[in-house]
Amino acid sequence: MTQPTTIRTADAAVVGAGPAGLAAALELGLAGLRVLLLDEQSAPGGQYYRSPGPEAVREVGDHRPAGARLIARVRACGVRVLSGHTVWGVEDDRRGLLAAGPDGDPVIVRADRIVVATGAYERSVPFPGWQLPGVVTPGLAQHMCAEGVRLGRSAVVAGSGPFLLPVACALLERGVRVLAVAEAGRPYTPRPAALGALRFPARLVELASYTARLARHGVRLHQDTVVAEASGRERVREVTLVRRSDPRRVVGRHGADVLCVGYGFRPQSDLAQLLGCDMGRDPATGDPVPLLGAAGRSSVPWVHVVGEAAGVAGAPTALLRGRAAAFDILAARGRTVGRRSRRAVTARLASLARFNGLTSRLYPDPARLTAELAAGLPGDTLVCRCEGVTADTLRSAACLPGGSDVPALKGSTRAGMGPCQSRECGPALDALRGRGTGAGAVPARVPLRPVPLSTVLHLRAFGEET
Amino acid sequence: MRKRTAPRVSVTIDGRPARIRPGTSVAAALLEQGRWDFRTDPVSGTARGPYCGMGVCLECEVTVDGRPAVRACIERVREGMSIDTSAGEVGP
Numbered sequence: 001m002t003q004p005t006t007i008r009t010a011d012a013a014v015v016g017a018g019p020a021g022l023a024a025a026l027e028l029g030l031a032g033l034r035v036l037l038l039d040e041q042s043a044p045g046g047q048y049y050r051s052p053g054p055e056a057v058r059e060v061g062d063h064r065p066a067g068a069r070l071i072a073r074v075r076a077c078g079v080r081v082l083s084g085h086t087v088w089g090v091e092d093d094r095r096g097l098l099a100a101g102p103d104g105d106p107v108i109v110r111a112d113r114i115v116v117a118t119g120a121y122e123r124s125v126p127f128p129g130w131q132l133p134g135v136v137t138p139g140l141a142q143h144m145c146a147e148g149v150r151l152g153r154s155a156v157v158a159g160s161g162p163f164l165l166p167v168a169c170a171l172l173e174r175g176v177r178v179l180a181v182a183e184a185g186r187p188y189t190p191r192p193a194a195l196g197a198l199r200f201p202a203r204l205v206e207l208a209s210y211t212a213r214l215a216r217h218g219v220r221l222h223q224d225t226v227v228a229e230a231s232g233r234e235r236v237r238e239v240t241l242v243r244r245s246d247p248r249r250v251v252g253r254h255g256a257d258v259l260c261v262g263y264g265f266r267p268q269s270d271l272a273q274l275l276g277c278d279m280g281r282d283p284a285t286g287d288p289v290p291l292l293g294a295a296g297r298s299s300v301p302w303v304h305v306v307g308e309a310a311g312v313a314g315a316p317t318a319l320l321r322g323r324a325a326a327f328d329i330l331a332a333r334g335r336t337v338g339r340r341s342r343r344a345v346t347a348r349l350a351s352l353a354r355f356n357g358l359t360s361r362l363y364p365d366p367a368r369l370t371a372e373l374a375a376g377l378p379g380d381t382l383v384c385r386c387e388g389v390t391a392d393t394l395r396s397a398a399c400l401p402g403g404s405d406v407p408a409l410k411g412s413t414r415a416g417m418g419p420c421q422s423r424e425c426g427p428a429l430d431a432l433r434g435r436g437t438g439a440g441a442v443p444a445r446v447p448l449r450p451v452p453l454s455t456v457l458h459l460r461a462f463g464e465e466t
Numbered sequence: 467m468r469k470r471t472a473p474r475v476s477v478t479i480d481g482r483p484a485r486i487r488p489g490t491s492v493a494a495a496l497l498e499q500g501r502w503d504f505r506t507d508p509v510s511g512t513a514r515g516p517y518c519g520m521g522v523c524l525e526c527e528v529t530v531d532g533r534p535a536v537r538a539c540i541e542r543v544r545e546g547m548s549i550d551t552s553a554g555e556v557g558p
Contacts, residue, residue: 040521042491042542047520053489053542055473060487103533121522133502133515140519140539147494148487234513235502268522385525388509419524424517450524450535 005106010036010080012329013097013111015087015271018046019315020307021117022070023322028115029077031330036109037079038099040086040449044071046119047139048315052147060148082107087271088447094276095302104452113302113329116272116290117322120265120308123366124424125373129230130261131385138167138262145170155258156239158182158227160363165210167260172217179254181214182225182241184263184369187362189223225251226373230259247376263366265312266427270444272298272305282311284360286367295328296321304329317352320345367427374431383432384425386418394432407443409433419450475545480552492538492549493519493526504528504538505553529553 012028014021017039025037037044043053049067051057062068075081084102087109091098097114099107122137129135134152138159144151145167154177157168168178188211214221228242228250239256243249266287273279277290278299289311296304304325307318324345327337377383379392393413402408406429409415416422416429447456474485479499486495493516496504503513504526516526519539526538529550538549 041540052487052491052494056487056489121520122518131507131510131512131514133504133513136516137518140516143491143519143539144494144497147490149494149497151497235515382510386509388507419527420522423522449521452535 005108006101007108007110008036008082010034010109010111012036012113012115013038013109014115014117015039015097016046016117016119016307016309017041017044017071017081017083018117018119018307018318019048019067019070020119020309020318020322021046021115022049022074023319024115024117024304024306024326025079025322026070026074026077027323027326028329029074029079031326031335033330033333035079036082036111037074038082038085038087038097038109041083043083044074044081047143048318050143050146056147060146063146086449086451088449088451090271090274094274094300100449100451100455104455106455113304114275115296115322115325115329116269116275116277116298116303116305116309117307117318118268118271118309119318120267120312121423123263123266123370123427124261125263125370126377126381126383126385126391126425126428127227127229127261127373128378128381129232129236131382132230132232132236133234134232134236134257135230135259135261138163138260141258141260142167142170145174148174150174151176152256152258153177154179154254154256155260156180156182156227156241156254156256157260158184158225158239158241159260159262159264160184160366160369161262161264162187162207162359162363163262163264164260165207165214168219169210169213171258171260172213172219176258178214178217178219179256180220180222180241180252182222182227182251184224184226184244185362185364186223188221222251227259227261244372263369264363265308267309267312268423269305269309270421270448272303272309273444274446274448275303276300277303277305284357285312285365287312296325297328313352313356317349317356320349320352324349367431370427371431374428377428383428384413384415384418384422386420386424387414387416389413389415391432394429398433404433406430406433421445421448475543475547477543477545477547477549479549486543488543488545490543492528492530492536492541492543492547495543496528496538496549496551501551504551527553 011033014025014037028035085099087099089098097109226244228240230236241251272290280291282289290305296306306321306325377391381391475488502515517523521540527535530536
């Protein structure tokens with residue numbers, strides 16, 4: 001099996017074909033730059049604009065047609081879209097990107113400029129039974145609904161954040177009975193902080209339309225409620241909801257074959273980390289994020305970080321961040337970019353930031369919530385679902401010398417060392433270590449994704465030749 | 467109402483033929499058949515199904531056309547594709 005390494009060069013390489021990456025690639029492409037847009041999924045769109053293939057869309061509909069239009073424009077302006085390409089590392093000079101192509105074939109991408117648009121993923125907090133088939137993130141539920149799949153007969157949707165509501169509605173639309181929506185916070189109880197959102201009525205109307213639809217279907221929206229346990233043999237069968245402020249109080253036991261749990265989103269900033277970008281913490285969530293200057297400039301001169309990878313702020317912000325970074329790159333190359341369009345982007349970004357600030361104040365602080373939930377976990381709960389490490393094992397290890405250090409905790413227990421590289425258990429690991437915060441700062445490691453050994457071997461052979 | 471005249475691709479799931487809407491993910495194809503046990507967890511020996519749906523948790527890995535560890539959630543079905551969920555099971 002000889003798979004030669006493909007080397008591709010470009011003026012700019014954009015990693016991630018979600019809203020931010022597409023927007024950046026479009027502006028760069030329109031200006032005539034040679035642009036490579038790499039993405040690990042089988043088609044561009046990221047999570048926000050993800051849709052099944054055209055044949056399936058014809059059958060089940062497209063819930064976000066703006067994505068298809070943007071993708072068509074990106075392709076039309078000459079951007080080379082490399083789908084099915086997983087970027088898993090960087091070359092020693094931190095300029096070349098190491099990727100695995102659709103069949104695991106090694107690919108090296110070298111470009112003058114790198115735009116990191118790797119997006120976000122959902123924040124998980126372990127609970128007893130979360131490893132059972134049928135327990136999924138709200139994002140999985142939304143994708144499968146968009147693909148026309150009816151996930152099960154009846155579902156419970158739980159966690160925290162505004163995303164739970166559209167997911168519950170999508171399940172209803174596919175004929176799944178939604179037994180309850182459980183929100184850990186109390187965002188839907190009117191209080192002064194919420195009034196600021198009145199300046200953004202469109203978003204409020206959207207939220208209200210979801211709650212109205214849920215009410216029409218008789219779906220109970222519980223606040224101050226969390227999942228205590230999911231049980232079943234080969235698949236989830238029962239879900240127990242309890243009061244967050246008084247976990248002994250059972251809110252409901254539901255016979256459900258689908259349980260969607262998610263606590264909002266975390267920036268996927270590990271590629272930025274590998275590229276050597278100086279990192280800080282998101283002020284709202286404590287998550288590791290790159291320290292950025294204007295227009296997504298990182299501390300590494302040739303790297304911009306845009307979209308959710310720069311800090312979770314939603315798709316409208318991601319699109320604008322992508323454009324802003326592209327304008328910045330073009331300006332640095334001596335291209336003239338209309339001052340008016342640059343100023344408009346900046347103003348719109350500031351307005352969205354104000355709205356996001358208000359929204360995040362409505363929901364519980366994710367790091368504190370993670371710490372609180374992790375502290376209450378029964379000892380036999382699988383915290384690391386990849387390596388099968390329980391809460392008790394971690395608590396014992398946390399008491400040992402060095403137990404306040406996440407890498408040491410990983411080393412002594414193997415927690416967080418499995419295929420997901422602690423993306424799922426990271427915040428909980430951080431909460432369970434001595435003096436933990438629940439924010440989950442786990443250093444990025446190569447490979448960012450498991451890649452076939454042959455990919456790495458061929459790459460090494462290649463490196464020795466040159 | 468769904469149109470039933472839409473085209474289908476033929477795949478095999480653990481050797482059994484199935485007709486799937488083209489353009490859907492392998493994960494959607496399995497779930498539509500009511501299959502939630504995508505693989506056996508080598509550590510605990512228990513069944514695991516798809517979790518994150520976006521390629522980060524790797525719980526949905528299946529074997530596609532003999533290629534192991536393919537993330538079912540981000541791979542799309544193709545005509546003639548063979549999908550195998552027996553990875554992680556004890557045996558040859």
